[in-house]
Amino acid sequence: MKGMPTPSGDEPERRTFLKAIAGGAIASLLPASEALQHNGQADRSDYYAILYDSTKCIGCNSCVIACKLWNGKLGGRFPFLVEDLKGPQEPPEKPRPDVHHFMVIDRFYNLRHYDGRAVFMRRSCMHCLEPPCMYVCPTKAIYQYKGINLTDFSRCFGCQYCVVACPYKARAFYDEWGVPVKCWMCLDRVEEGLAPACVSVCPVRALTFGSRNEILMKVRERVKELQGEGRRVYVWGATEEELGSQGEISVTREFGTNVIVISDVPFEEVDYPEPEMLVPAPKGYPKMLMERGGLAIFGGGAFIFLAFALWRRSRIIKAKIKEIPRG
DSSP states (O other), X not given: OTTOOOOSSSSOOHHHHHHHHHHHHHHHHSOHHHXXXXXXOXXXXXXXXXXXXXXXXXXXXXHHHHHHXXXXXXXXXXXXXXXXXXXXXXXXXXXXXXXTBSOEEEEEEEEEOTTSOEEEEEESOOOBSSOHHHHHOTTOOEEXXXXXXXXXXXXXXXXXXHHHHOTTOOOEEETTTTEEEOOOTTHHHHXXXXXXXXXXXXXXXXXXXXXXXXXXXXHHHHHHHHHHTTOOEEEESOOHHHHOOOSSEEEOOSOOBSEEEEESSOGGGGTOOOGGGSSOXXXXXXXXXXXXXXXXXXXXXHHHHHHHHHHXXXXXXXXXXXXXXXX
């Protein structure tokens, strides 16, 4: 794919798998500050980002349909998105991303915007700047490319640690492929100079796509507009350092995302994660694992089994899925 990293070889050797497993497990157990130091503060000038302005969203679901059609049929990388659901289906109590929806729009009937309209909120992968999923992956299958969080399926063992670690519950396990799947920001479109499918169809321009720097500029402009209307503004995904002082504005403190959200309703009222869940430091693990039905941390003997199983799995998985290459 144009602009994408190229694979270093068809299949890593078993020795490489063992190193990846050990390194990933150690990183997942480090305190957040230590783990983040390993990744460093990268230059984000070439990062892509999406702005979701919930104060404009009308809940039409055009973005949801466009995502399914492009990724499931037109782009064709994830055909299961448009597969027919089998058997009777109970409507979910709360819409959440799953193997048939990389993104959903959630409605909050008991909340209203400043102007009295209903409150809607996008649910999808937020493409974290410091992804918890990446730090808990024992095989280093999860990586970042221009701010987009991607999965190298040829390395993925299907342990679902990333599913547990994601504070946004944005990953879903697809049984037939044996791997977790999620939004990939329509990278195939982006690499051709197009906006992600969801952004391209929004009738009220609640979604905007661009470089992170461009999106941050639009966030500052929109914050001023909303403040001029007398609204209290809340921003998710942009840090205080990036936005600077803009009066009465509430932002996520330290760990940003490349899907940035503007709201005039506090994020705790629309079920956004608590701050300690954003990065899986040790103090966050017990609560995270309890709430998600958790998975036990690998014991020493399991590393050997995992290495063998992953080595074996790599030989059959390429026949099932199209890989997203990585460096």
